[in-house]
Amino acid sequence: ARPSVAVLYICTGKYTVFWPDFYKTFRQNFLPECDKTFFVFTDAPAIEYDTEPDVRRIYQEAYDWPYSTLKRFEMFLSQEEALKAFDYLFFANANLLCEQVVTAEEFLPRTQQGEVLLVVQQPGFWDKTPPFYSYDRNPKCRAYIPYNCGRDYVSGGLNGGTSEAFLAMCHTLARRTDDDLADGVIALWHDESQLNRYIAELDPAQYRLLTPAYWYPEGWHLPFTPKITVRDKSRWIDMTAVKGKKPE
Numbered sequence: 001a002r003p004s005v006a007v008l009y010i011c012t013g014k015y016t017v018f019w020p021d022f023y024k025t026f027r028q029n030f031l032p033e034c035d036k037t038f039f040v041f042t043d044a045p046a047i048e049y050d051t052e053p054d055v056r057r058i059y060q061e062a063y064d065w066p067y068s069t070l071k072r073f074e075m076f077l078s079q080e081e082a083l084k085a086f087d088y089l090f091f092a093n094a095n096l097l098c099e100q101v102v103t104a105e106e107f108l109p110r111t112q113q114g115e116v117l118l119v120v121q122q123p124g125f126w127d128k129t130p131p132f133y134s135y136d137r138n139p140k141c142r143a144y145i146p147y148n149c150g151r152d153y154v155s156g157g158l159n160g161g162t163s164e165a166f167l168a169m170c171h172t173l174a175r176r177t178d179d180d181l182a183d184g185v186i187a188l189w190h191d192e193s194q195l196n197r198y199i200a201e202l203d204p205a206q207y208r209l210l211t212p213a214y215w216y217p218e219g220w221h222l223p224f225t226p227k228i229t230v231r232d233k234s235r236w237i238d239m240t241a242v243k244g245k246k247p248e
């Protein structure tokens with residue numbers, strides 16, 4: 001049987017601009033051996049392609065940044081009952097493009113070897129060592145990683161796993177994020193810091209780690225052949241309006 005995959009996609013506010021090209025390229029090239037359904041969390045009353053049979057538009061209130069990204073685990077859990085029915089779940093940032101074929105063999109966690117999650121090395125850190133990663137170093141934060149711990153620095157913008165493992169992770173990280181907020185703490189890189197702490201706690205045999213070929217920022221020069229590219233957001237949206245500060 002073909003594996004079933006739910007692609008989790010958030011586009012609130014101005015990020016809806018990325019949806020049409022995301023959908024066209026992922027529908028065509030991402031995991032062609034799988035049956036995919038796109039869960040699109042958006043505050044828009046309608047989006048392109050939302051009448052396609054493989055698209056489910058979920059109303060999601062637009063939060064101000066950084067809650068728009070921080071609260072994602074809670075957003076996914078609002079659909080937990082529907083998501084449980086899929087074999088695999090993957091989250092993808094709004095501004096990704098999949099212009100090359102990405103096969104199930106190269107991308108799915110190899111469950112027969114014990115892998116249950118899939119993560120991708122962050123291109124800013126793939127050639128660095130853990131003390132130099134931008135882990136959260138605040139001991140009061142639940143995403144805290146001491147300087148002598150951790151192995152990998154992974155991207156918050158493309159990750160997934162078996163639906164059981166991914167939903168278990170969402171429960172843990174939604175709770176940690178809320179507990180941090182109750183203490184007045186926000187992790188350095190939000191969901192990405194929480195994810196990195198979670199991955200650091202696992203046995204490396206439990207996750208598949210891919211190179212930045214699968215998270216290749218446009219305009220960068222990395223020693224990988226791009227498979228999934230990251231569009232430069234500032235070319236498409238005014239980031240000062242989103243983040244209330246000048247784009248980095």
Ligand code: UDP
Nearest residue numbers: 010011012013015068069093094095157242
């Ligand atoms: N996002 C959104 N609306 C917003 C801000 C963020 O839908 O107003 C979602 C969107 O999926 C985006 C992701 O959150 O790709 C990460 O947002 P952000 O731009 O903060 O992070 P980065 O691109 O730096 O990972």
